[in-house]
Amino acid sequence: DGGITQSPKYLFRKEGQNVTLSCEQNLNHDAMYWYRQDPGQGLRLIYYSQIVNDFQKGDIAEGYSVSREKKESFPLTVTSAQKNPTAFYLCASSPSGSYQPQHFGDGTRLSIL
Amino acid sequence: KQEVTQIPAALSVPEGENLVLNCSFTDSAIYNLQWFRQDPGKGLTSLLLIQSSQREQTSGRLNASLDKSSGRSTLYIAASQPGDSATYLCAVEGSYGQNFVFGPGTRLSVLP
Numbered sequence: 001d002g003g004i005t006q007s008p009k010y011l012f013r014k015e016g017q018n019v020t021l022s023c024e025q026n027l028n029h030d031a032m033y034w035y036r037q038d039p040g041q042g043l044r045l046i047y048y049s050q051i052v053n054d055f056q057k058g059d060i061a062e063g064y065s066v067s068r069e070k071k072e073s074f075p076l077t078v079t080s081a082q083k084n085p086t087a088f089y090l091c092a093s094s095p096s097g098s099y100q101p102q103h104f105g106d107g108t109r110l111s112i113l
Numbered sequence: 114k115q116e117v118t119q120i121p122a123a124l125s126v127p128e129g130e131n132l133v134l135n136c137s138f139t140d141s142a143i144y145n146l147q148w149f150r151q152d153p154g155k156g157l158t159s160l161l162l163i164q165s166s167q168r169e170q171t172s173g174r175l176n177a178s179l180d181k182s183s184g185r186s187t188l189y190i191a192a193s194q195p196g197d198s199a200t201y202l203c204a205v206e207g208s209y210g211q212n213f214v215f216g217p218g219t220r221l222s223v224l225p
Contacts, residue, residue, distance in 0.1 A: 006156075033212070042117065042202065042215035043157075058212065090156055099145050099164045102204075102213065104156035 002027045004105035006091050011110045013078065013085060021076045021108045023091035029103070030096040032074035036060060037088040037107075046089075049074055050096065078110060086112050115140045115207055117216035125222040126193055134188040134219045136203035141181045144206040148177050148188050151200045151218065160201075161188070165208070193223045 004025045013019045025032065031050050035043040045058030049068040063082025068074055074093075078085045088109050092102045116139045126132050136146070145164050149157040161170045161177040163186070169178040176189040186203060200220045204213040 004156075035215075040122075040217060042217045043204075043213075044215075045212055048212060088154075092157075099162065101147055101159045101162045102157075103159065104149075106156045107154070109154070 004091055004093055004103060006089075006105035006108050008108060009106070011108055012113045013110060014113050016080045018077055018079050019110070021078070021089055021091075021110070023074045023076065023105060025072055025074075025091075025093045025103075025105075027093055027095075027103060028071070029093035030071070031094045031100075032068070033092040033094075033102065034058075034064075034066065034074070034076045035090045035092065037090060043090060046076065085110055115143075115205060115214045117203060117205055117214050119201075119203060119216040119219050121219060122217070123220040123222075125224060127224050128193060128195060130193050130223075131189070131191050132193055132221070134190070134201050134221070136186040136188070136216055138184045138186075138205045138214075140207065141184050142208040143181065144208050146177075146179055146186050146203060146205045147213070148175075148186075149202045149204065151202060153199075157202065190221075193221075195223050195225050197221060197223050 007022045033048045034046040047066040049055035065077045091105045094100045094102045147162045148160045163179040174191040200218040202218040204215040
């Protein structure tokens with residue numbers, strides 16, 4: 001089945017450590033997105049990519065980094081500069097063009113040890 | 114800057130009731146509005162997408178309406194079932210190359 005796979009489901013980070021969240025899609029979508037979700041809040045956009053080898057900062061990019069070397073993969077690194085990384089992270093993708101719905105993975109929950 | 118709000122924050126209804134969830138946005142210059150369902154600890158599932166030129170969309174027991182001029186959308190759920198219990202989020206995509214802006218969601222509980 002086509003879909004978006006996020007791994008791991010749960011991740012723990014030590015102080016000063018960088019961690020990488022994986023996002024893979026087999027939907028052949030051009031655009032991919034990373035969101036952060038905190039309790040009681042809507043999703044906030046971290047980074048997005050409309051095409052391979054290109055990506056743009058979202059509203060809360062500080063302390064995060066991404067790469068888009070392949071169409072199907074869009075990993076997110078949470079760096080030690082992100083002082084409050086505990087959250088639920090969601091990856092999404094969509095076809096290019098207007099009026100296209102976003103499709104989401106099942107998320108990764110990141111916690112601080 | 115686009116802001117999206119959803120009222121109520123939580124709702125509890127007995128099974129079989131018809132109900133309405135509300136979504137408001139501050140900038141009417143949007144491409145589309147999308148309603149999602151989120152189960153606890155899971156990602157979002159797309160329910161309905163309404164293009165800016167449309168007034169409503171229907172899928173099964175769900176009907177979503179859009180009034181751009183007033184900055185409002187409603188999600189109507191007919192004959193609610195316990196399986197409808199989840200958080201419902203709306204998101205708007207701006208007209209000027211802006212990405213989706215999400216509301217905080219409405220947490221729905223349908224009691225058997």
